[in-house]
Amino acid sequence: MSEPVLAEIYDLHSHTTASDGRLTPEQLVHRAVEMRIHTLAITDHDTTAGIGAAQTEIDRAGLPLRLIAGVEISTLWENHEIHIVGLGIDKDHPAMVAFLAEQAERRLQRARMIAERLEKARIPGAWEGALRFAQGGMITRGHFARFLVEAGRATEPAKVFKHYLARGKIGYVPPQWCTIEQAIDVIHHSGGQAVVAHPGRYDLSAKWLKRLLSHFALAGGEAMEVAQCQQAPNERTQLASWAKQFGLLASQGSDFHQPTPWIELGRKLWLPAGVTPVWQRWTSPEETKERAV
Template sequence: MLRHLSADAGAVLTDPTPLNPWPVYDLHSHTRASDGLLTPEELVLRAVGHRVGVLAITDHDTVDGIPSAREAIARHQLPLQLIAGVEISSLWENHEIHIVGLGVATEHPELTAFLKEQTDRRQARAELIAERLEKAHIPGSLAGAMALAEGGAITRGHFARFLIAQGKADNMAQVFKNYLARGKTGYAPPQWCTIKQAIDAIHHSGGRAVLAHPGRYGLSAKWLKRLIAHFSEEGGDAMEVAQCQQAPNERTQLARYAQDYQLAASQGSDFHQPCPWIELGKKLWLPGGVEAVWLRFPEIAQV
């Protein structure tokens, strides 16, 4: 959630009319290839059921879910356009920042090599998390997380689900607060790539780089603007403006920042699993006055 935005909260865009209400674009979603609960086939079927017309699958540091999704769309003859994507974890000023790549060539050798490095970093972090939980008398967490990942990229979400199953917490928010957040028992500092390295990997594979969910990093308005400026200076192309759940005025404020830093605007549910408040295509629209990423970069849907 954005904090300390009072100075800019009253900003009004020149045209409040939402852009392109149909088809619905959802450009941020996850499958079992990372920490989503649905298979790629289940995800694309659900997207169509929720009237999504264009879907990007953006698993964490992997594109392994894309081929299965494409096959399912063809086999079921779904009226759904799939954008090949990825969500790359990066590090900036000691904050973990996520960069979404849209329209990437999934078999590009540079992207493949880069994602292998990210996978190695992710595995090393998982082992460190498990080691710290073991010292806190919570054994078996690495094996448990790996079993939940089912061969996909291991994330803190898998550790959270393991801890819930062990009765250590009742829900994801509680388990992160008590075990996996910075300074807690099972926290391990990430060793991700830089924002520039993430952007370069996306660009080399023919994609466009999008700053993911800017309002979720717990940054003040001052620091958030520094992040967006840095992202733009390093060659970033767009930023997410619209999500299912946002604080009052957040969408308008993020749209203003997109304008200020000449970035295109994106939207996405960041869907991981069925739940009442985050759903594929739900409440996804862009305020007027911004340029949608699919309009500025129509090639992202042609890979």
């Protein structure tokens, strides 16, 4: 009797030390294999710097893992920061390289302003601390949060955001990101698919979230994340319904940054019936048939 075929696990949203993840690209791909991931997308914030090292390690170690080149682009829509994931991009496409260089400069300027505001609030050393935690990767607010925890200002990063880095707090600096249209355009130019990341996390009412999804779809976006490790009751079903309503493909991802009791690569990642997976168009009919046998 043949052994049962395990379902393929896709995790299409993860981070490395190239941005605000805690694992190196090499560590991440090994952990993905440990967690029985079949296809992993590395989607660092506004950088593709971790993808080459990850693929090199997969090839060196002969890991049974398919790597999707991705990126998570920060955008601004109606005064809300919205993240757009690009999947299957050509990380070396000139348009993407130039675009991410611009995003990196925006991120650097914002980080300097955050550090200046914290300095004025009598919290010295924030710039140096954030750089130390970034370890040469793309600097993010998460690195400031880790510094402030280390400095004894809070017990965990979530509380840092609430008391220091959220809108209206002393370390908050309004973002100056690109538009959703610009993000979609560069993703398409580099051969990828555009995906709305974690739509349930933007603190938008149902009315405004549907406006966002409509705007995204009309701008040419292809997909939205429907499944994550942690979701409110019925959120996955509701997001699946909106994916169908707005003609969007469905994606899934852990948004993995580090191992925690509640977020892990591949955990609880499944799509409700009736949606079309974003990866359905990545394989030929022959490959799909072969895996189904």
